[in-house]
Amino acid sequence: MTPFGPAGAPREVTDLALDAATGRGADYADVRVVRRVEESVTVRGGRVESVVSDETEGVGIRVFACGAWGFAATHRYDAGAIGRAAAEAVRLARAAAPSLRHRVTLAERPRARGAYATPVREDPFALSLEEKVADLLAADAALAVPGVVSTASRYAAQREWKTFAATDGSFVEQVFTHVGAGIEAHAVRGGEHQRRSYPEARGGRWRQAGYEFIRELDLRGDAARCGEEAVALLSAPPCPEGPATVVIDPSQLYLQIHESCGHAAELDRVFGAEASYAGTSFLSPDLPDSRFRYGSDLVTLVADATVPGGPGTFGWDDEGVAAQRTTLVENGILTGFLTSRDTASRIGRPSGGTVRAESWNRLPLIRMTNVNLMPVPGMSLEDIVADTDDGLYLTTNRSWSIDDRRWGFQFGTEIAYEIKGGRMGRIFRNPVYTGITPQFWRSCDAVADERSFVMYGNPNCAKGLPPQCVQVGHGCPGARFRGVRMVAGR
Amino acid sequence: MTIDERHGRFERYAERLLDRARRHGASGAEVCVEGRLASLTRFADSEIHQSVTEDAVRVSLRYVRGRRHGMAVAGRLDDSALDSLVERAASNAAGTAETDDWPGLPEPGPIPEVTGAYAAATAEATPELRAGVVRDVIAAADAAGAAASGSFATGAVTTVVLSSRGVRAAQTRSDAWLVTVHASPGGGTGYAETCAVDVAHVDGAALGREAAGKARAGDHPVVLPAGEYPVVLEEYAVADVLAKLGRFGFNARAVQDGQSFAQPGLRVATDLVTVWDDGTDPLGLPTAFDHEGVGKERVSLIDRGRCDRVVHDTGTAARAGVRSTGHALPAPNPVGPLPVNMFMAPGRLSREELIGRLDRGLLVTRFHYSNPVDPKRGIVTGVTRDGVFLVEHGEIVAPVRDLRFSQSYPDVLRRVGAVGRDRRTVRGWFGGVPVLGDITAPSVLVDGFRFSG
Structure with a gap:
C-alpha cells in the first residue's frame, strides 16, 4: 500500500x-x-x-x-x-x-x-x-x-x-x-x-x-x-410499562453513550456553534470545575483516539493534533470535553484532538473519536443478570431520539428479555425507555467487566451544515440501571 | 461557464463513458453525472463562524452485461476516471449472480418541461451577499435582545443522465436556503426558515423578525403535564409529518416489503387532507427527472383523506407491474423511491383563525430529531422545539417548555380539524438521503396530539 x-x-x-x-x-x-x-x-x-x-x-x-x-x-x-x-x-x-x-x-x-x-x-x-x-x-x-x-x-x-x-x-x-x-x-x-x-x-x-x-x-x-x-x-407480549431495572447490553448501550454523552460533551455544541441544527448541550464550560455529577461512581467515560481498531482512531486529527485519550467523566464526575484548537483555547486547555471532516469537501468539526464507557472489574455481564431479581435485558437499538440539549431521550430496542430471579426468560416486543441524561447515568449501579466490552461504531454520525458523517467508535460493556421508565412502544 | 456549457461538458463526458462501456463489452450502461457548486455561511451567537464553498462532481456508471449489473462511482471528470469507472463497474457486474427479476435499464420516456428551476443570482451568490443577508438576520436578533444562529446556503446542481437505451436528460437547479434559531435570555427560542430558487426571494430581515419575536415570546416557559392536547401545528411541524409519511409510507419499497401503513383506499386522514408529490411545481424547487433519467410524474399520495398512490423507481415499478413515477434516488439506494417534492393542499383559515379555534391547546412551531419507533404504524418519537405556546380561549397565554411525543403520524392526519390557507416551502429532510427536496405545507389544527412529557 x-x-x-x-x-x-x-x-x-x-x-x-x-x-x-x-x-x-x-x-x-x-x-x-x-x-x-x-x-x-x-x-x-x-x-x-x-x-x-x-x-x-x-x-x-x-x-x-x-x-x-x-x-x-x-x-x-x-x-x-x-x-x-x-x-x-x-x-x-x-x-x-x-x-x-x-x-x-x-x-x-x-x-x-x-x-x-x-x-x-x-x-x-x-x-x-x-x-x-x-x-x-x-x-x-x-x-x-x-x-x-x-x-x-x-x-x-x-x-x-x-x-x-x-x-x-x-x-x-x-x-x-x-x-x-x-x-x-x-x-x-x-x-x-x-x-x-x-x-x-x-x-x-x-x-x-x-x-x-x-x-x-x-x-x-x-x-x-x-x-x-x-x-x-x-x-410476544408487549413490553411492560413503568419503572424497571434494566440491564442494557453493548448493542444498545453504545448508542446511549453516543447520544447522551458523546454529543453532549462536544465543546462547540456547548458554545452554541450547532444551535440552529444539531442543537446545543445541557453542559456548560464551567461544569468540570464545579465537579458536576454526570453519573454514578461506576461511570467513567473516555474519548480515546488511540484504541487499536476503533472506528474513531487516528494518528492526528484534522487540525494536526496528535491522537490522545481524554477523560470526560471520571467516577461519575464531569472532567472534560471534546475540543478543537479554537474551543479549547476558550477554556484555557490544550486541544483534545477531536476534529475531523467527513471528506475533502467538508470543514473539520469537533467529532467524537472513540467515546468509551470503561469496564469495572468485579462482575461479568452474566453476573449482573444473575444479580438482578426482577428486570429487563435490552438489546439492539431499534429507535432513538433526544432533544437538542441532549437532556431528555427516548430509545427503543428490538427485543427485551424478562429477568426473573437472576435468569433471562420470555421475550417482549417493542421495548421503549425514556429518561433524563444525568438521572439515567446516576442510576447506574453495575457496569460489567472487560469480558463483555465490545467496540461498536456509528458510521453515520451526522453533524454540521452541510451535513457530514464520520466514523465514530463506542466501546462499552453491559451495564445495569435502576428505576428506568419504560413506556409504550406503540 | 454557462448552464449550456456545463450541460455540454457533462454530456460529452457521459457519452465517452457510455462508449467506453460499450467497447468494453457492456450490453447496456447508464451514466449519471452530477456537479454541485455550493456555498454556505453559518452563524452562531450572532457572528459568522463558518463559511464554506465546494466544487464537487459525482459520476456514476451502471454497467450491464446480460442480467448482471454493477456500479462504480468517481468524484472527478477526467480521462483517468473513465477507464477506472468501466473496469470497476464491469468487475462488480461480473462478481454478481444473474438476477431474474432485474427489470433492466429504464426506457426513455417523456420528461416534463420545467420552468423556474434556476436563477443565476443564486448560483453566483457571493460571500459578501450571504454575509449581508446574515447581518440582516442578526440585526433583527439584536433589536430583540436575542442571539442568532443559523445558516444561509446558496448553490446550483447540474444533473445529466444518459443511457444506452436512449435516455437523455439534463437540468440545472439552484437553491437558496436560510434557517435561523434565535435564543432569548429568558430561555425562549424561535425558528424561521425559507428556501427558494431565487436568492432574491430570501428576506433575512423578515425571517430574523419572525424568529426573534417567537424567541421573546418564549421566555420563561411553563411546564405542562404529559397528555393529549389539541394543537395547531405550524408549517414547519407539518413538513416533518409529511416527510416521515413519505419516507416510511408512500415509498413503494416499504409497501412491497410489508413495512408501510399505506394501502390504496385506506383512510389515513380526514377529508381536509390532500397530499401529492410534484417535482415540476415552481412553488417548490422544481426538478424534471429523477436519478434514472425518468421524467417526474405528479403523484397523488392522499386524496381527501384516503391513500391514493405511492412513488416508484424502475425496480419497484417492475415488481408492481406499473411505470416508474420518476422518484429514483442516487444509486446505490438502500431506501427505495421517495417523494421529495411534497405538497399539501391549503385550507381556508388564517393562522389566527386556526389558533382561535383552540379552547385549550398548544401552538407548536416544529419538531426536532423525530425518528420512527414503529414505521409500519407510522409511530414517531421526537420533541418540540423553538416555540411551543399554551392557547386558551383562542389566545396565546403562555410559552411552554418543550415536550416529547410518541405519536402515530397517520393518526395526526386522521384528526385534522382545519387547515390553514397560507403555506410555506421548506427544505425537505429525508433521513440522510442526499437529494435536494422540498415540502410545501400549511398549518393544521389537530384535535388531539399525545405528548409523553
Missing part, C-alpha cells in the same frame, strides 16, 4: 495550496488532500441487489484571515483550481470578519509530523468480490427461516488516504481502512412488523480493520437466531 495510493504526489498539492493561501493573505492555513475508495455489497431477499465501488478525492483548504475562518474545496488538482479555492477561502474569511464579536485564538500544538495506517491483516480490497458476495449470500440465506418476509445483508469497506499540511510546517500522511457488515430479518403479521438484526441494524458493526473483522463477526452463525427471534416477536 503506497502512502497515498494512485492519486499522485500530495506534497506538491499541499505546497501549492498553502502558498496560494498565504499569498492571498491568510495568517494561517491548513490543507487536506483526501482520496477515498469504498466498496459495498447489498443482498436483499437472497439476491444481490447492488455491488458498488465508489471513489472521491479532492482538496480542502482552511484559512484563518482577518480573525475569521474560511474553507473552500475543489475536486480538481490543477494549479488554477487550487489557487482559486485558496483565494475563495480567504475571501470567505474576509466576508465573515466584520460580523465577529469574539476573538478567535488557537490552542498551541506541536508541529505535526509522521504517518499512521490502520493495521490490516486481510486487505478487503484485495479479496475477490466473489468471496465477499458468497459470504453475504450465505448469511442472508440463513436469515430466511419460516415466517421471515424480507431480509437484508450488507457489507462495505472504505479506505481513505489523507494528507494534512499546515503553514507551521506540519505534514502528516494517514491511511484508514474501515470495514463493516450487518444482517437483518423482518417479520410481518397484520399491522405488526418486527425486525432482528446482527450485530446491529444501523449499517452493521464497523471496525478499523481488514476483512478478518468480517470473518470474526460470523454473520452466518447468528443469522438463523435473528430470523427466529423476528418471527417470535410477532407473538
Whole structure:
C-alpha cells in the first residue's frame, strides 16, 4: 500500500495550496488532500441487489484571515483550481470578519509530523468480490427461516488516504481502512412488523480493520437466531410499562453513550456553534470545575483516539493534533470535553484532538473519536443478570431520539428479555425507555467487566451544515440501571 | 461557464463513458453525472463562524452485461476516471449472480418541461451577499435582545443522465436556503426558515423578525403535564409529518416489503387532507427527472383523506407491474423511491383563525430529531422545539417548555380539524438521503396530539 495510493504526489498539492493561501493573505492555513475508495455489497431477499465501488478525492483548504475562518474545496488538482479555492477561502474569511464579536485564538500544538495506517491483516480490497458476495449470500440465506418476509445483508469497506499540511510546517500522511457488515430479518403479521438484526441494524458493526473483522463477526452463525427471534416477536407480549431495572447490553448501550454523552460533551455544541441544527448541550464550560455529577461512581467515560481498531482512531486529527485519550467523566464526575484548537483555547486547555471532516469537501468539526464507557472489574455481564431479581435485558437499538440539549431521550430496542430471579426468560416486543441524561447515568449501579466490552461504531454520525458523517467508535460493556421508565412502544 | 456549457461538458463526458462501456463489452450502461457548486455561511451567537464553498462532481456508471449489473462511482471528470469507472463497474457486474427479476435499464420516456428551476443570482451568490443577508438576520436578533444562529446556503446542481437505451436528460437547479434559531435570555427560542430558487426571494430581515419575536415570546416557559392536547401545528411541524409519511409510507419499497401503513383506499386522514408529490411545481424547487433519467410524474399520495398512490423507481415499478413515477434516488439506494417534492393542499383559515379555534391547546412551531419507533404504524418519537405556546380561549397565554411525543403520524392526519390557507416551502429532510427536496405545507389544527412529557 503506497502512502497515498494512485492519486499522485500530495506534497506538491499541499505546497501549492498553502502558498496560494498565504499569498492571498491568510495568517494561517491548513490543507487536506483526501482520496477515498469504498466498496459495498447489498443482498436483499437472497439476491444481490447492488455491488458498488465508489471513489472521491479532492482538496480542502482552511484559512484563518482577518480573525475569521474560511474553507473552500475543489475536486480538481490543477494549479488554477487550487489557487482559486485558496483565494475563495480567504475571501470567505474576509466576508465573515466584520460580523465577529469574539476573538478567535488557537490552542498551541506541536508541529505535526509522521504517518499512521490502520493495521490490516486481510486487505478487503484485495479479496475477490466473489468471496465477499458468497459470504453475504450465505448469511442472508440463513436469515430466511419460516415466517421471515424480507431480509437484508450488507457489507462495505472504505479506505481513505489523507494528507494534512499546515503553514507551521506540519505534514502528516494517514491511511484508514474501515470495514463493516450487518444482517437483518423482518417479520410481518397484520399491522405488526418486527425486525432482528446482527450485530446491529444501523449499517452493521464497523471496525478499523481488514476483512478478518468480517470473518470474526460470523454473520452466518447468528443469522438463523435473528430470523427466529423476528418471527417470535410477532407473538410476544408487549413490553411492560413503568419503572424497571434494566440491564442494557453493548448493542444498545453504545448508542446511549453516543447520544447522551458523546454529543453532549462536544465543546462547540456547548458554545452554541450547532444551535440552529444539531442543537446545543445541557453542559456548560464551567461544569468540570464545579465537579458536576454526570453519573454514578461506576461511570467513567473516555474519548480515546488511540484504541487499536476503533472506528474513531487516528494518528492526528484534522487540525494536526496528535491522537490522545481524554477523560470526560471520571467516577461519575464531569472532567472534560471534546475540543478543537479554537474551543479549547476558550477554556484555557490544550486541544483534545477531536476534529475531523467527513471528506475533502467538508470543514473539520469537533467529532467524537472513540467515546468509551470503561469496564469495572468485579462482575461479568452474566453476573449482573444473575444479580438482578426482577428486570429487563435490552438489546439492539431499534429507535432513538433526544432533544437538542441532549437532556431528555427516548430509545427503543428490538427485543427485551424478562429477568426473573437472576435468569433471562420470555421475550417482549417493542421495548421503549425514556429518561433524563444525568438521572439515567446516576442510576447506574453495575457496569460489567472487560469480558463483555465490545467496540461498536456509528458510521453515520451526522453533524454540521452541510451535513457530514464520520466514523465514530463506542466501546462499552453491559451495564445495569435502576428505576428506568419504560413506556409504550406503540 | 454557462448552464449550456456545463450541460455540454457533462454530456460529452457521459457519452465517452457510455462508449467506453460499450467497447468494453457492456450490453447496456447508464451514466449519471452530477456537479454541485455550493456555498454556505453559518452563524452562531450572532457572528459568522463558518463559511464554506465546494466544487464537487459525482459520476456514476451502471454497467450491464446480460442480467448482471454493477456500479462504480468517481468524484472527478477526467480521462483517468473513465477507464477506472468501466473496469470497476464491469468487475462488480461480473462478481454478481444473474438476477431474474432485474427489470433492466429504464426506457426513455417523456420528461416534463420545467420552468423556474434556476436563477443565476443564486448560483453566483457571493460571500459578501450571504454575509449581508446574515447581518440582516442578526440585526433583527439584536433589536430583540436575542442571539442568532443559523445558516444561509446558496448553490446550483447540474444533473445529466444518459443511457444506452436512449435516455437523455439534463437540468440545472439552484437553491437558496436560510434557517435561523434565535435564543432569548429568558430561555425562549424561535425558528424561521425559507428556501427558494431565487436568492432574491430570501428576506433575512423578515425571517430574523419572525424568529426573534417567537424567541421573546418564549421566555420563561411553563411546564405542562404529559397528555393529549389539541394543537395547531405550524408549517414547519407539518413538513416533518409529511416527510416521515413519505419516507416510511408512500415509498413503494416499504409497501412491497410489508413495512408501510399505506394501502390504496385506506383512510389515513380526514377529508381536509390532500397530499401529492410534484417535482415540476415552481412553488417548490422544481426538478424534471429523477436519478434514472425518468421524467417526474405528479403523484397523488392522499386524496381527501384516503391513500391514493405511492412513488416508484424502475425496480419497484417492475415488481408492481406499473411505470416508474420518476422518484429514483442516487444509486446505490438502500431506501427505495421517495417523494421529495411534497405538497399539501391549503385550507381556508388564517393562522389566527386556526389558533382561535383552540379552547385549550398548544401552538407548536416544529419538531426536532423525530425518528420512527414503529414505521409500519407510522409511530414517531421526537420533541418540540423553538416555540411551543399554551392557547386558551383562542389566545396565546403562555410559552411552554418543550415536550416529547410518541405519536402515530397517520393518526395526526386522521384528526385534522382545519387547515390553514397560507403555506410555506421548506427544505425537505429525508433521513440522510442526499437529494435536494422540498415540502410545501400549511398549518393544521389537530384535535388531539399525545405528548409523553
